[in-house]
Amino acid sequence: xxxxxxxxxxxxxxxxxxxxxxxxxxxxxxxxxxxxxxxxxxxxxxxxxxxxxxxxxxxxxxxxxxxxxxxxxxxxxxxxxxxxxxxxxxxxxxxxxxxxxxxxxxxxxxxxxxxxxxxxxxxxxxxxxxxxxxxxxxxxxxxxxxxxxxxxxxxxxxxxxxxxxxxxxxxxxxxxxxxxxxxxxxxxxxxxxxxxxxxxxxxxxxxxxxxxxxxxxxx
Numbered sequence: 001x002x003x004x005x006x007x008x009x010x011x012x013x014x015x016x017x018x019x020x021x022x023x024x025x026x027x028x029x030x031x032x033x034x035x036x037x038x039x040x041x042x043x044x045x046x047x048x049x050x051x052x053x054x055x056x057x058x059x060x061x062x063x064x065x066x067x068x069x070x071x072x073x074x075x076x077x078x079x080x081x082x083x084x085x086x087x088x089x090x091x092x093x094x095x096x097x098x099x100x101x102x103x104x105x106x107x108x109x110x111x112x113x114x115x116x117x118x119x120x121x122x123x124x125x126x127x128x129x130x131x132x133x134x135x136x137x138x139x140x141x142x143x144x145x146x147x148x149x150x151x152x153x154x155x156x157x158x159x160x161x162x163x164x165x166x167x168x169x170x171x172x173x174x175x176x177x178x179x180x181x182x183x184x185x186x187x188x189x190x191x192x193x194x195x196x197x198x199x200x201x202x203x204x205x206x207x208x209x210x211x212x213x214x215x216x217x218x219x
Contacts, residue, residue, distance in 0.1 A: 004065035004149065005065070006065065006066055006067065009052070009058065009062065009064070009083070010062070011048065011049045011052040011053070011058065011059075011060070011062065012048075012058070012060035012061075012062055013044060013045060013048045013060060014048055014059045014060035014154075014157050014161075014162075014165070015044055015047075015048060015162070015165055015166065015169070017037070017040060017041055017044060020162075020166065021040065021044055021166065021169055022040075024166045024169075024170065025169075025170055025173060036177075039177060040173065040177075043169055043172050043173055043176075043177075044169055046172070047165050047168045047169045047172065048060070048165060050168065050202075051161065051164065051165050051168065051210065054207075054210060054214065055161075055210060055213055055214055056214065057083055057084065057152070057153075057213075058083055058152050058153040059153055059154055059157060059161055060153050060154075060157075061087055061151050061152070061153035061154075061155060062083070062151065062152060062153050063090075063149070063150075063151050064081075064082075064083055064149070064150055064151075064152060065147070065148070065149045066081070066082070066147075066148055067144040067145075067146065067147055067148075068144065068146040068148065069142060069143050069144050069145065069146070070094065070129075070138070070139030070140045070141050070142050070145050070146050071138070071139065071141055076129075076138035076139060076141075077128055077129050077130075077136040077137060077138055077139065078126055078127065078128055078129075079126070079127045079129075079139065079146060079148070080124075080125055080126055080127075081125035081126070081127065081148065081150060081152070082125070083125065083150075083152040084122070084123065084124060084125030084152050085122050085123050085125070085152060085153070085154065086120060086122045086125055086150055086151070086152050087122070087150075087151045087152060087153060087155060088150065088151045089106060089118075089120055089127070089148065089149075089150045090149040090150060090151065091103065091147070091148070091149040092104040092118055092127070092146070092147070092148050092149075093146070093147040093148075094116070094129075094139065094140050094145065094146050095140070095142060095145040095146070095147075096140050096142075096145075097140075097142065097145075102116050102140075103116070104116045104117055104118045104129075105117050105118075106118060106119065106120060107119050107130050107132075107134065109134065112132055112133065112134060113132060114132050115131060115132060117130050117131075117132070118130060119134075125152070127148065158213070160209045160210070160212075160213070161209075161210065161213065163209060164205075164206045164209035164210050167203065167205060167206050167209075168202065168203070168206045171202075171203050171206070172201075175199055
């Protein structure tokens with residue numbers, strides 16, 4: 001297995017062609033060619049990526065690895081993970097200068113552990129350094145001396161995100177594939193997107209469903 005690296009997010013798909021998209025597009029029992037299947041899968045890939053880029057967060061459970069700096073001071077007890085909600089923290093390692101790495105364990109009221117522990121706020125991505133007894137303490141000071149591996153995303157996927165993504169897929173498929181092969185799509189359903197003759201890449205209804213979940217901040 002290759003070593004973990006700090007890279008740009010590699011978004012994963014959260015909709016399946018046969019189980020999610022084809023029923024939504026009302027293919028029924030019809031078969032589609034290999035070329036159409038490839039085109040539709042590319043539309044799914046693009047749509048899932050666009051939604052996660054727009055929201056600034058993963059939807060499908062996605063693994064991340066990052067280094068953070070430990071500091072003392074007012075906010076020295078917290079590290080904010082850039083991608084959340086957090087489904088699982090797999091590993092936290094704190095380097096104590098020349099003393100080397102110290103792996104930390106998650107602390108809960110039922111399992112308070114010793115001195116090398118942390119707490120997690122899953123919905124905000126906040127990791128809090130703690131002592132035994134559920135008491136906050138600063139992270140060990142250093143530059144990029146904290147390594148964290150975690151999985152963020154949704155399980156299950158919220159219905160609003162599923163519907164918005166399906167609508168985006170349908171919009172692109174009908175306007176770039178079906179319309180180009182047969183006849184233009186019926187007027188009315190996509191009339192909201194703009195002036196007649198103009199084609200918007202993302203319908204307003206998709207943005208309306210997604211905007212309440214948009215993540216504001218650094219990635």
